Amino acid sequence: MSQKLFVKYWCLVVAFVDITACNQVVDTYYTGYFSTKPDSIVLLPFRDVPPAVTEEVYKRLQSFNKHIRLLSPQPLPATAYRPARGRYAVADTLLKWLAARNPHSFTTLAITCSDISTTSRNHEDWGVIGLGQKPGKACIVSTFRLHKANRTNELVAICLHELGHTRGLAHCKERDCFMRDAEGHNVAGELHRFCDDCLAWLDGSKGNLFTAPKTKARQPH
DSSP states (O other): OOHHHHHHHHHHHHHHHHHHHHHHHHHHIIIIIGGGOTTOEEEEEBTTSOHHHHHHHHHHHTTTOTTOEEOOOBOOOGGGEETTTTEEEIIIIIHHHHHHTOOSSSEEEEEESSOEEEEETTEEEEEESEEEOSSSSEEEEESTTSOGGGHHHHHHHHHHHHHHHHTTOOOBOOTTBTTBOOTTSOOGGGOOBOOHHHHHHHTSTTTOOOSSOGGGSBOOO
16 A cells, blocks of 8 residues: 555544544433433524624523533524525424424524524514524524624523523513513513513423522623
8 A cells, every 4th residue: 555545544544533433422412411401401503603602692691500501503504594585484494403403301592693584473584583482492592683782681681581482481571571572673682680470480390491599590781
């Protein structure tokens, strides 16, 4: 065997071993950790989200649930793209896609910077900030309609809102509660806490969202 052929062969072997090892790590990560912690949350950033945004959201959400884990960025599925308005379909495609990739009992929270939409109020392509299965194990949030000056706070608020829905929590009438109904507007900057009623649901057997003390169930104004 020539030296060039040997080098190529060795590179292929190393690459195969490396890929196999990565798959083993992923498999162990899922089955070994999440199968024993059914209330865990995984944060899945799509590749259009800047790493700094992902890290900040991940850090902030850990104050609510210490079992949250960060997954590697993934591309948005092309099958969800709606070219007419340059949006990604949420309800009928993305949420089903996320749920199908989650064979365990943990909840997947996906974030993207792309515009997302659903069918609502007689609109086939209604733009939204976020959407979550109610109840279910998948939700997604977009930064596209958030205010840049307060993007991180608004993003965390909407993440908590959609996670609340996955636990079966309905909309709330309290104006500063994370579960307030936006009614087609961006009110995320006005949401700072879970009200007592919503917190009681999430902190009890019905929701079981938090691993942190109740006093942590808010974020700065």
